[in-house]
Amino acid sequence: MSADDSVLLHTEGRAGYLTLNRPRALNALDHTMVRRIDEALTAWEHDPAVATVVLRGAGARGLCAGGDIRAIHRDASAGGGASSRAFWRDEYRLNDRIARYPKPYVALMDGIVMGGGVGLSAHAGVRIVTERSRIAMPETGIGFVPDVGGTFLLARAPGELGTHLALTGAAVGAADALLLGLADHFVPAARLSDLADGLAGAGVPETVARHAATAPGGELAAHREWIDSCYAADTVEEITERLADSGEQAAKEAAETLYTRSPTSLKVTLAALRRARALGSLEHALDQEYRIACAMLTSPDLVEGIRAQIIDKDRDPRWTPDRLAAVTAAEVARHFAPPAGPDLGLGAGGAAARDA
Structure with missing residues (x-):
């Protein structure tokens, strides 16, 4: 496959179709793909013949499993992180562009949609899920934080549902994605191809309405009471304590999951979510996430987490530090400071920064 075949x-x-085409890698997103998508969006934005953009993934497993974290591991281990910072700058600007795109952008969120895949789809104007959808931001498991606007999306979810998903990295299905505000419509997977084809010749609202259905029941609504109570705590330590002591089996399982996550990532993620609620815009949240991502490159947990989960697959990361109590307030604050290099500047610089 040539580089140009990846998208x-x-x-x-009347439709332009973007198909992520790395099915063997579950359409993991790399820098070349980000650039190619951005170039296509530029061309179609100014093409009066294109009325709608449709995003989908090749293969049967899903839209996109996230960013190419093997490349980030190589860069952070040996390259000093410059390539990763450049990738994130372009990726986050693309996420912002998708959210602002002036034509209908329809994301078919079928199958696995994680990390960077959420960034390509959950900011879309029209977001379609199916009974096969499994949507997650699992970054705390690799020593990272929810990015690509994930803190903005999850901070706006009802109650503390977003906090639960951000800290545990749990995946949700169609009904829960609708409840969380990560999706707009449910379409059975068997109708997805007809929906995509129909967008070539008809408007988006009528085409979606013709194929949409009621999503199968979800799980999160039944757990709102303990989720809202436990995750409303001010610290990760108190959250885990409440979960463990709640008497609910699902809450205890969530606590056990948190015990396996990077303590630094958990504390930075909670702080990022709480700050995102007050930031007020996707652009400011992306700026914040860029600062955090740059800081994570200088922390041992990102390299170690990717090693344990993806490279060696021993599933036994050795976090540094390995206890929540050892993660200081100063260490958390460091992740929100301006990076050594240029800032992202989406919120501060507006269109000028986005178009630079």
């Missing part, structure tokens, strides 16, 4: 582009009727 397939074609137009049919």
